[in-house]
Amino acid sequence: PxxxxxxxxxxxxxxxxxxxxxxxxxxxxxxxxxxxxxxxxxxxxxxELPDGPPQPRPKNYLLLSILACFCPAYPVNIVAFVFAVMALNSYNQGDMEGSKRLGRNALWVAVASIIIGLAVIGIYCVVHFTTVSTVLLVPMQTLLCTGFRIRN
Incomplete structure (x- = not known):
């Protein structure tokens, strides 16, 4: 000064x-x-000062929703991220109840996004590994049945 x-x-x-x-x-x-x-x-x-001690910040699950964005359930995980950011903004504006409610919504939507993403990955792996073996066998059978010889 x-x-x-x-x-x-x-x-x-x-x-x-x-x-x-x-x-x-x-x-x-x-x-x-x-x-x-x-x-x-x-x-x-x-x-303007509050009467009691400051309340602890409610969880907004921002990190979980960011991690859920890596799952292949794109509309759902973006909604989880938006809920987490809205929970953080509600806390910054002093709305504790709104922040808690939006944080819970972010948690549930992020968990749903992770479950949906794991299901999509599982279905993709099942479809890929069951069809790859038959796709590779079909061209070899057609080559052998048509009289095409492989030279050594």
Whole structure:
């Protein structure tokens, strides 16, 4: 912080700026401006302070929803991410109940996204590994049945 000039210097500066007439709202000599502002009703913030200790931040499951975005269930995992971000924004705005509700929604949608993603991966693996073996056998059988010989 910068050092404050003495009150006499402030009065001289004020007198130069405003001429020799003192301002209408001049404080009595020797009054501290900062102390006068602290007592004004505009700077009274005691009514805005919470009564009890600050509440802990509810879980928003943002990390889980980001990890769920790597699962192949794209519309569902994006919804989980949106719920998690909305829970974080609700907390920042002071809405604890809304943040808890949106956090629970983000959790359930992220878990559903992971389950759907694992099911899609499982179905893909079953389909891939059951059809790959027959797809490779069909061209070899057609080659052998048509009389095509493989040279050694």
């Amino acid at each position: 910068c050092p404050r000039p003495p009150p006499a210097a402030l009065r001289r500066c004020r007198a130069r700026l405003l001429g020799s007439a003192p301002p209408m709202s001049a404080l009595p000599p020797g009054a501290d401006i900062k102390r006068a502002l602290e007592n004004s009703p505009e700077t009274n913030i005691e009514d």
